[in-house]
Amino acid sequence: MSSFTPYQTSHQLPPGSAGPARLNDAQGTNGDVALPANALSIPDILAWHSIPQELINAMAGSSLAAGLERMIDFSPFPLKLGVPMALGGASGSGKSLTLAKLAARYARQARQSGGRIRRPLVLACDSTPGSYIKLASILRGCDIDLMKAYGGINPRFIDSYNRIILVDLPGLCVYSPKAMTEMRDVVARTEANLSLVIPAGMDPEESTDIAAAFQQYGAKSMIASRMEQSGRIGSIITAAACGLSLTYGSYSGSINEGFTQLTPAILARRLLVLPG
Numbered sequence: 001m002s003s004f005t006p007y008q009t010s011h012q013l014p015p016g017s018a019g020p021a022r023l024n025d026a027q028g029t030n031g032d033v034a035l036p037a038n039a040l041s042i043p044d045i046l047a048w049h050s051i052p053q054e055l056i057n058a059m060a061g062s063s064l065a066a067g068l069e070r071m072i073d074f075s076p077f078p079l080k081l082g083v084p085m086a087l088g089g090a091s092g093s094g095k096s097l098t099l100a101k102l103a104a105r106y107a108r109q110a111r112q113s114g115g116r117i118r119r120p121l122v123l124a125c126d127s128t129p130g131s132y133i134k135l136a137s138i139l140r141g142c143d144i145d146l147m148k149a150y151g152g153i154n155p156r157f158i159d160s161y162n163r164i165i166l167v168d169l170p171g172l173c174v175y176s177p178k179a180m181t182e183m184r185d186v187v188a189r190t191e192a193n194l195s196l197v198i199p200a201g202m203d204p205e206e207s208t209d210i211a212a213a214f215q216q217y218g219a220k221s222m223i224a225s226r227m228e229q230s231g232r233i234g235s236i237i238t239a240a241a242c243g244l245s246l247t248y249g250s251y252s253g254s255i256n257e258g259f260t261q262l263t264p265a266i267l268a269r270r271l272l273v274l275p276g
Ligand SMILES: Nc1nc2c(ncn2[C@@H]2O[C@H](COP(=O)(O)OP(=O)(O)O)[C@@H](O)[C@H]2O)c(=O)[nH]1
Pocket: 089, 090, 091, 092, 093, 094, 095, 096, 097, 098, 171, 225, 226, 227, 228, 229, 250, 251, 252, 253, 254
C-alpha cells in the first residue's frame, strides 16, 4: 500500500522557520495567529500568500506597507449621491452582503443627516430564482428602499435625487463573454458605475483574470470580501495590482460588522496576522 504524501506547494515557509503561531491574549488578538515575521523576509511573506514572483519583486523593499502602497491604489469607495453603483463578481463572492453593508451604513448616515440625505435605494437586478428573496431578507430591518429592476433600469424611472443607489448584479463567470456582455448591458442601462467584489483565498491567477476582465468592462474599484475566512490573501493583492482601486475589506458575515476602509498598514498587518 502506498503511503500518502502531502502535496507540496511552491509557497511553503522556508525550511527551519516555524509555522504560524497563535498570538497570546496579551496582544489582544482574540486567537489570531501570526506568521513568524522575524524569520521571514518580505519576499517569503508575499510568496506564502501565493503572490506571483513578478509582483513580489516589484513589492520588495523596506516594508510590506511601502511595497503595497507602491503597487496598489488605496482609495475611498467612489459612491456619489444619485449615481447608481453596481457590484459585480462571481457567484458567492459576497456581492449582496457587501451591498447590504454599504446600504446599512448609508441608511444610518441618512437617519443622522436630519433629512439632508435620503434613505438608500437598492436595485435588485439578479433574477436568479431565490436571489430577490435572499437580498430582501439580508436587508430586512435596514432603512432602505428595495426595487426589482431585472435587466437594469433607466435612471429616469427611479427617484434618484440625493440618495445612494446600489445595484445588486447576478453572479457570473468572467470567462463567459455572453455573461460579461449581459452584465455590461445592465450596468449601461442603469447608467451605473461598476465595482468588483472579490474574495480572499482565491487562486491569484484567477483573481488577476477576474480583475482584468472587470477593468475591461469598466470597473475602476474593488472591494475585498471574506478577509477573515482564509489565510492567504494574495488574490486580493494581485487583483488590486491590476489597476483597480482597493477600497473596503469585508471581515464578517454579519451586515453590521467587519467592514473597513483598507490602507497599506491594515493590509500589511493582515499579511502577517492570520484570522484565528
Ligand atoms: N464570513 C464572511 N462571510 C461572507 C463575507 N462576504 C460574504 N459572505 C458570505 O458568503 C456567502 C455569499 O455571499 P453573497 O453576498 O450572497 O454572495 P453573492 O452571490 O456574490 O451575492 C453568504 O453566506 C455571505 O454571508 C465576509 O466578508 N465574511
